[in-house]
Amino acid sequence: MAKKQKVLTYKGRPLRRKDNLLYYGSMADKYIVMLQILDTKKVDDLDIATKVSVQLQLTDPDIKSRDRVVKKSEKESLYLAMDVAAVWLDRALTTM
Secondary structure, eight states: OOOOOOOEEEETTEOOOOOEEEEESSTTEEEEEEEEEEEEEETTTTTEHHHHHHEEEOTTTTSGGGEEEEEEEESSSHHHHHHHHHHHEEEEEEHH
């Protein structure tokens, strides 16, 4: 039997990771947030993000990728970036 995978969520929305990119939100919604880890530092055996790019994007596939970006910012940690991402996504999806 196939195991059912658990979906990672943050504040009730899906969170997916591919290498240094994280996608926060659902592609079925009008907006998602893309987080890109730009720089890390080693703390013991762990890589800690020290520079993260945050972009609120439209999910419309008919729009060019550079035109999809609604807001963007850079943060000094993944925690700060996720905090901004959650606020931006909540505000964008409630004003639809």
